[in-house]
Amino acid sequence: MKPWKLISLILLSMLTLTITFTTSCADQNILRNIILIGWDGAQRNHVLESYLRAELPILTALISEGSFQEIDILEVTDTKAGWAQILTGYAAEITGVYSNRQYQPIPEEYTVFEKLEEFFGPDDFVTAAIIGKGANVGADPPLRQPHEEGDRVQGEIIIEDGVEYQLIPGKPFYNAKSVMDVFINGLGEDEVVGLMTLDLLEHYQDSPFFFFVHFEEVDKNGHKYGENSKQYNDALISADTWTGKIIQKLKELGLYDQTLIYITADHGFDEGKKSHKDAPYVFLATNDPLVLDSGERADIAPTILERFGFDLDEIMPPLDGKPLTKQHQTVLWQGSRDEDSLLKV
Numbered sequence: 001m002k003p004w005k006l007i008s009l010i011l012l013s014m015l016t017l018t019i020t021f022t023t024s025c026a027d028q029n030i031l032r033n034i035i036l037i038g039w040d041g042a043q044r045n046h047v048l049e050s051y052l053r054a055e056l057p058i059l060t061a062l063i064s065e066g067s068f069q070e071i072d073i074l075e076v077t078d079t080k081a082g083w084a085q086i087l088t089g090y091a092a093e094i095t096g097v098y099s100n101r102q103y104q105p106i107p108e109e110y111t112v113f114e115k116l117e118e119f120f121g122p123d124d125f126v127t128a129a130i131i132g133k134g135a136n137v138g139a140d141p142p143l144r145q146p147h148e149e150g151d152r153v154q155g156e157i158i159i160e161d162g163v164e165y166q167l168i169p170g171k172p173f174y175n176a177k178s179v180m181d182v183f184i185n186g187l188g189e190d191e192v193v194g195l196m197t198l199d200l201l202e203h204y205q206d207s208p209f210f211f212f213v214h215f216e217e218v219d220k221n222g223h224k225y226g227e228n229s230k231q232y233n234d235a236l237i238s239a240d241t242w243t244g245k246i247i248q249k250l251k252e253l254g255l256y257d258q259t260l261i262y263i264t265a266d267h268g269f270d271e272g273k274k275s276h277k278d279a280p281y282v283f284l285a286t287n288d289p290l291v292l293d294s295g296e297r298a299d300i301a302p303t304i305l306e307r308f309g310f311d312l313d314e315i316m317p318p319l320d321g322k323p324l325t326k327q328h329q330t331v332l333w334q335g336s337r338d339e340d341s342l343l344k345v
């Protein structure tokens, strides 16, 4: 081989190495942040109806980059059970959060927030929850309150020295809050949640992060006006609009290309009603091109953890969900994929 050929070969291989190296670095950079956005109480079919009427432009743009997946719920369809399962990947038997009435603080280290703080190191990673709802997505400590005849029973009643007390359990995120950078709940309106999120994104822009942003107006209007009301539909549009402002902020900060957005709901809504007693049909909408399967509510957390680089097999206790980046044979509610679904339209 002539020397110049050898030199070009060496140069070429160096170039290839550089390209490979740069590409793999770029890949790592892409997965810097995740924002999980909760549209509390958003029924899958209603979301799809609004989407088909072109009322949800942000959701539409997002899923054009990633996908819209059916999520079916196999446990209680309420708020405490919902967000506890979504933010841990565990069944209620593991978290102790069965429903709005039967709950306890999720055991330490079981939430996505705590796992991420541990994995990346508390100083090198930001976890934040910005939440519209109060107690049902709360972190209050356990309480021992005097209990009088006629008071609402919220916990076990005990009698000490002839005085009745009730032991109110700590709220689901009581343990998680202590290791998180930000946990704010009870903010109410979407606008308050949204504006606070924009501020916090600005504040934490230099650090990789996981944000949970919770919008409550869909659920609130559903209870007040019913699932088929204009107000319920307007609240979906509000959630879409504020999701858009968050994405716009990410773009302004130059972070959008490195941030995955997941939108999901804790439960759907009983068709045409003001309740969600049996409302197991929700969704995952994302700009993540690697999400390719439908699944259940417990699958969101493993998807997030896997995308952040976790080896899921090493997580103890084992997660109940599976990452949606792979095809699975999930057992779902019967009928979820049949004519009731608008997804095939």
Ligand SMILES: [Zn+2]
Residues within 6 Å of the ligand: 041, 079, 219, 220, 223, 276
């Ligand atoms: Zn509700």
